Amino acid sequence: xxxxxxxxxxxxxxxxxxxxxxxxxxxxxxxxxxxxxxxxxxxxxxxxxxxxxxxxxxxxxxxxxxxxxxxxxxxxxxxxxxxxxxxxxxxxxxxxxxxxxxxxxxxxxxxxxxxxxxxxxxxxxxxxxxxxxxxxxxxxxxxxxxxxxxxxxxxxxxxxxxxxxxxxxxxxxxxxxxxxxxxxxxxxxxxxxxx
Ligand code: MN
Numbered sequence: 375x376x377x378x379x380x381x382x383x384x385x386x387x388x389x390x391x392x393x394x395x396x397x398x399x400x401x402x403x404x405x406x407x408x409x410x411x412x413x414x415x416x417x418x419x420x421x422x423x424x425x426x427x428x429x430x431x432x433x434x435x436x437x438x439x440x441x442x443x444x445x446x447x448x449x450x451x452x453x454x455x456x457x458x459x460x461x462x463x464x465x466x467x468x469x470x471x472x473x474x475x476x477x478x479x480x481x482x483x484x485x486x487x488x489x490x491x492x493x494x495x496x497x498x499x500x501x502x503x504x505x506x507x508x509x510x511x512x513x514x515x516x517x518x519x520x521x522x523x524x525x526x527x528x529x530x531x532x533x534x535x536x537x538x539x540x541x542x543x544x545x546x547x548x549x550x551x552x553x554x555x556x557x558x559x560x561x562x563x564x565x566x567x568x569x
Contacts, residue, residue, distance in 0.1 A: 381456075408458075411479075444535045449533075
């Protein structure tokens with residue numbers, strides 16, 4: 375899908391004269407693909423998990439946030455593609471706008487697609503179409519291997535930590551590291567414009 379077509383739903387839902395969110399469209403070159411996890415205190419608190427695929431941020435709303443415990447399968451509900459610039463967005467969306475509430479960049483970094491088919495790397499876009507993406511995160515907080523897998527006959531996906539040296543059965547990073555990965559601010563500090 376073309377990038378502008380892919381972002382049509384995102385733009386349709388927003389009035390960019392009113393929200394500080396970016397409309398998107400800037401080109402980005404080279405580098406490893408990025409991921410971002412945004413804590414979003416909207417009508418219901420959730421985490422938005424986003425992966426750069428083919429020039430846009432593929433997005434899922436994860437109600438409980440990502441877990442580093444391989445036993446905790448996290449529901450991830452697909453949402454509209456977001457523009458690349460959204461990865462740096464932290465701030466307030468006006469209450470009467472789509473997604474109104476506070477957004478914090480909870481984690482950000484790069485990732486490596488390790489999805490395979492017949493012993494070769496399957497491009498991330500194709501892996502998502504097939505409903506199964508294996509990837510390794512290199513973030514400020516989240517590191518190591520994860521899987522996103524689409525549930526059969528259901529709209530939802532599952533985000534699962536794979537067992538490696540970055541897995542933990544004791545600590546959940548969403549609890550122990552609540553601060554912003556880019557500003558160090560808490561959600562409350564972002565909301566009140568302090569910190
Ligand atoms: Mn959200």
